[in-house]
Amino acid sequence: MGGFFLGIGGTAFAVGVPFVGAWFPPERRGLAIGVFGAGMGGTAISALTTVRLVKAHGMANPFLITPAVPAAYALVSALALRDAPGRTVPTESLGRRLAATLRLGVTWLASALYAVAFGGYVAFSVYLPTYLKTGYGLTQADAANRMAGFVLPAVVMRPVGGRLSDRVGPLRVLAVTLAVVLVAAFVQSFTPPLAPVGTIAFPAMAAALGAGSGAVFALVALLAPANKVGSVTGVVGAAGGLGGFVPPPVMGSLYGSYALGLVLLAVVAAAALAFTGTGVRHAVTRRGPSTEAVRARVGTRVPEPSP
Template structure:
């Protein structure tokens, strides 16, 4: 009788967990043990993301010397900085769906290898001072930015639902690649030269791909989704959760991407720092967001992600308003942008923890791809707006910063009044 009661209790617990996370997809299939190797594979995935993010951000830290050598105005410089973001954003839609089919390991390897040639090409374009080629090759450099759509479903497959906020938050720390690029890329150029710096990053991508071949493994829980890509994306696009999370992620991750790429230009224009000093401060901004991301994910495992996201949006709006006052360097400006980075980082972790709770299990990659693309697109337009308004309103970034504050506040109100703290897994439009 005791044995029967224990078995009954276990079955009820499993059923309760299934209902809690995916109430419309209750399964009685036995659980798959994914714990063996999960830490190693999560850390390796984070490393792959970091190296690809470094590659993706090769132009931003060098935007000031490029602008000086090519005599670019703020608008032209912002277009150059934003170009890799475009492909890195839109490409995530397809990459997310392909990850559902081929798995994270295969896609990590493919993206790392495919990013090598664009990195070298951008170095060549910069070496010959060609603005047109920087735009063309920068477009293809965006391939490296699609890596994010691979890691979220990969991490989800390795961890059970109760720890996916933590797992996606740790993987999101791969954003540290932007900090590494901001800090080291200008210094490497001073030490070794422009082309050699790009060769070093290309070698790092190649070594990373080889390590994935030798060490990385797919989670035992991974089941390939062999449905055709376009219908699968169309199905994901019909989910209400896809567009709600896309809207929120476009603000929090888009804000991070925009500032990580454009902050060197902003700092140089407002505070007249050198390229290396501007890179150091941008690296600090990116590092703060990276540290905050797993905090947002872990908090979302313990409290509803809605409240984590609300703190992020409210704090971002407030800090954007403070930034319009141009706080003096170095302490108060550092406090302002570090606080903004922390709020944005917490929000990125919170949004994707929310995605993991609400997206259907067999469509996480497709939903992730669209949401991640929205985040990248959210980072594409702010540099263009900042550059254009700086040129047209008298060398002033106030309008761009106020637009960020207004957008974040609008998202705050939408989240308060339209999104429930406990949403069902699948809610169609």
């Protein structure tokens, strides 16, 4: 039941992407949405504070803070947030708009990439403490602190990924970040010493996943129709959640020997990298004359339409 209502709260992301994007021109939306997406740093705050709060004030304390913070922010939002000028109110029913969204190629392309990028981040933020305790014998508190050290690079790099997408194109950013994930996951599959190899591999992977997540939504902001950015974002965000759900049970089934799970992550990253260089690039080039505005920013040369 708690997960259901937290899922409803998660629609704030689907609302926020078009809300933020509407205030900025296309060439600045990647950075703006990346800064907005840095709100996933709440995971790091939780990792650093929850255990301490429980020890200091009892088990109920985090559960009291959890509803209080959103309630306070809801009040601030009601007083401070406004829609961008010129916003058009959709007239079609929700069902028809969702069906139209699911027919868009960009919805499925971005969902696949986000399931890897954000899904990988979610999976490790959930499972990394268990991995560190089992694989390296760390205490619960030390593992939670190191997990926060994994989350922070992802948070910092998300707006960086958006900004880089504005400058060099999301396809290039995605290619580089997926390549980093591939290498880092493969290296970590050998369970190297935590210092220095593991301490480098995990933050590098986190930074790449954060930047890649920012690049995915820069791609959505550029390629999705303006009146469907919100609905596309909702579907893509759900795909990221599903992508984060799969790896923890897989890693749990491999309890005590995680090499295969990390090799599988490397294989998935390699597949996503190949998909970015083929299917996603092809989808961009097929946009024809409508790609004139995004030609310089998607990281690929779009051919002129035939006479």
